[in-house]
Amino acid sequence: MLKETRGFDFTGYKPTTLTRRIKRRMDALGLAGVEEYRDFLELEGEEFARLFDSLLINVTGFFRDPAAWQALRETVVPEMLAAKDPARPIRVWSAGCATGEEAYTLAIVLAEALGTADFRERVKIYATDLDEDALQQARTGSYTERQVAEVPEDLRESYFERSGQRYAFRRDLRRQVIFGRNDLTHDAPISRVDLLVARNTLMYFNAETQTGVIRRFHFALGDPGYLFLGKAEMLLNHGDRFEPIDLRKRLFRKISNVEVPGLPSKVWDDGARTAAPPSVRLEQAALDAGPVAQLAVDLAGNLAVANTRAELLFNLRPRDIGRPFQDLEVSYRPAELRSVIEQVGKEGRPADLQDVVWHRSAGAEPSVFHVQVVPLFRRPGEAVGVGISFSDVTHYRRLRDELEHSNQELERAYEELQSLNEELETTNEELQSTNEELETTNEELQSTNEELETMNEELQSTNDELQEINDALRIRGEELDSANSFLGSVLRSLGAAAVVVDEELRVKVWNSGAEELWGMRAEEAQGRDLETLDIGLPVREIVPSLRRMLADPERGGAAQTAVDAVNRRGRTIRLRVESVPLRDEPGRPRGVIIIMDHLTSEDG
Known part of the structure; x- marks a missing residue:
């Protein structure tokens, strides 16, 4: 029912696991029999999602089984990188990634090995799962504090960005992890991968399905290629495909040049399949390497040949070779081929x-194929069977649809342009009339322009006078700047601490002596109110005299006082503070110069 209504095929899963989990959902709903549950599923569409979540066990975590990840990091990754050209990309497949923790763990391990810059340039991690809801969560890359608890603290700080109570994987590295839906039992595998991680995924399949998935894994891996399984999974029956690197940690290396079972010699070769001559093996290798899926049916109507692409595309098994073609699903999906094969066999025409x-599958984008059925001959006039090839033209179909859509858009645009052209002709006549009006206006503007030229000459004369005044002011400003610079140089050259404040008691000059005495740099003090400075000088004792000096120009002469203070080293010192008003040329006070010097015992 799940397969027919929702496109999910669980026939390759272990029956005991499926039964146990379906029973759990029935118990939760209080249903006694399977028929009752089937009726409930037909009435309650949301129950499909709950059952689906129950069947797909999305148990995962960061660095799950740390010892195995440590072995991967210390053994497999260095060997894989050493065998790889530094200019070549690195492709990794996380099969059965659930909510993404495993895929991001791979990203961390490879980024640590390569450095983040090379990781962004070279690595692509393809993370797949059957559960679309889990994939959606994985794409966000956001996890709770509990979920990232197993990530070492230094890696957590380097590879995650904290937002409130959640941790998000770094965006610049997140782009290298690509999530997508893939059914390991039916869909074609991702090819040319250097490392394939499928931890605790195979254990849910029965033995036959496991064999098919492992064949896909072998096909997917490059040379050299590495396989990382979960601790509950073994490859005891597949020693011809993978050799162990660390059996206890479930790390394996692909064995190259393995013959794919279920691919016999050409149907017109007589005798049982034995050690074929080199020419036949070469033909078979060429058939397997072809860009399209190919099948051959003998005269008796039995499947005789299937290349690797056809096996993966149509989920064919070694036992399918020799079976009646009409009994196989490929005989009617994706197209009804039985009648076509019969017709080609009779007429001898493709x-x-x-x-x-x-x-x-449900929810997935459909594929489009061009199917060719051709008669096969040993020699002219001697038919031996029928060949079928499936060319995937999904990409070309999409381009064609886009081209048709573009053509329609162009036709609409052409019609709009025709209409627009008519409007432009009408507008042109209006512009002609407007042009005549503009000619008249132009003559008026000519007259106005002559008047403006006269005014411009007068403004130019005024501008010359203003320029002379501006030059005089600039010279005066340079003289003032020079004087101020000279004054600042004098104050900075004094051995004693010297501070200049304006009428608002804001610091304008803070010489090196003041820096040495109070431990505050000039850039920290300048512009700040003297009373707000956190230094050991009892400012409040001297501020009243400074304000009187600024408020009463007639009586505002120099002032001197002695105070106790604490220098930058925290020592109590006795200071003589002299204040002198800073006046402009008319004699008005513009600030105060404050000189602070140590009192000796002779000074009292």
């Missing part, structure tokens, strides 16, 4: 099926 659409 047949083409264009734009065959195949909805492989």
Whole structure:
């Protein structure tokens, strides 16, 4: 029912696991029999999602089984990188990634090994799962504090950005992790991967399905290629495909040049499949390396040949070779081929099926194939069977649809341009009339322009006078700047601490002596109110005299006082503080110069 209504095929999963988890959902709903539960599923569409979540056990975590990850980091990753050209990309597949923790763990391990810059340039991690809800959560890359608890603190700080109570994987590295839906039992594998991680995924499949998935894994891996499984999984029956690197940690290396079972010699070769001559093996290798899926059916109507792409595309098994073609699903999906094969066999002429659409699973984008059925001959006039090839033209179909859409858009644009052209002709006549009006206006503007030229000459004369005044002011300003610079140089050259404040008691000059005495740099003090400075000088004792000096120009002469203070080293010192008003040329006070010097015992 799940397969027919929702496109999810669980026939390859272990029956005991499926039964146990379906029973759990029935118990939760208080249903006694399977028929009752089936009726409930038909009435309550949301129960499909709950059952689906129950069947797909999304148990995962960061650095799950740390010892195994440590072995991967110390053994496999260095070996993989050493065998890889530094200019070549690194492709990793996390199969059964659930909510993404495993995929991001891989990203951390590889970023640590390569450095983040090389990681961004070279690495692509393809993370796949059957559960679309889990994939959606994985794409966000955001996890709770509890979920990232197993990530070492230094790695957590380097690879996660904290936002409130959640931790988000770094955005610049997140782009290298690509999430997508993939059914390991039916969909084609991701190819040319250097490292394939499928931890605790195989254990839910029965033995036959496991064999098919492992064949896909072997096909997906490059050379050299590495496989990382969960601690509950072994490859005892697949020693011809993978050799152990660390059996206890479930790390394996791909064995190259493995013959794919279930691919016999050409149907017209007589005798049982034995050690074929080199020419036949070469032909078989060429068939397997072809860009399209290919099948051959003998005269008896049995499947005789299937190349690797066809096996992966149609989920064919070694036992399918020799079976009646009409009993196989590929005989009617993606297209009804039985009658076509019969017709080609009788007439001896090829047949083409264009734009065959195949909805492989619910919610997935359909694939489009061009199917060719051709007669096969040993020699002219001696038929031996029928060959079938499936060319995936999904990409070209999409381009064609886009081209048709573009053509329609162009036609609409052309019609709009035609209409616009008519409007432009009407507008042109209006512009002609407007042009005549503009000619008249232009003559008026000519007259106005002559008047403006006269005014411009007068303004130019005024501007010359203003320029002379501006030059005089600039010279005066330079003289003032020079005087101020000279005054600042004098104050900075004094051995004693010297401070200049303006009428608002804001610090304007803070010489090196003041820096040495109070431990505050000039840039920290300048512009601040003297009373707000956190120094050991009892400012409040001297501020009243400073304000009187500024408020009463007639009586505002120099003042001197002795105070106790604490210098930058925290020692109590006795200071003589002399205040002198800073006046402009008319004699008005513009600030105060404050000189602070140590009192000796002779000074009293």
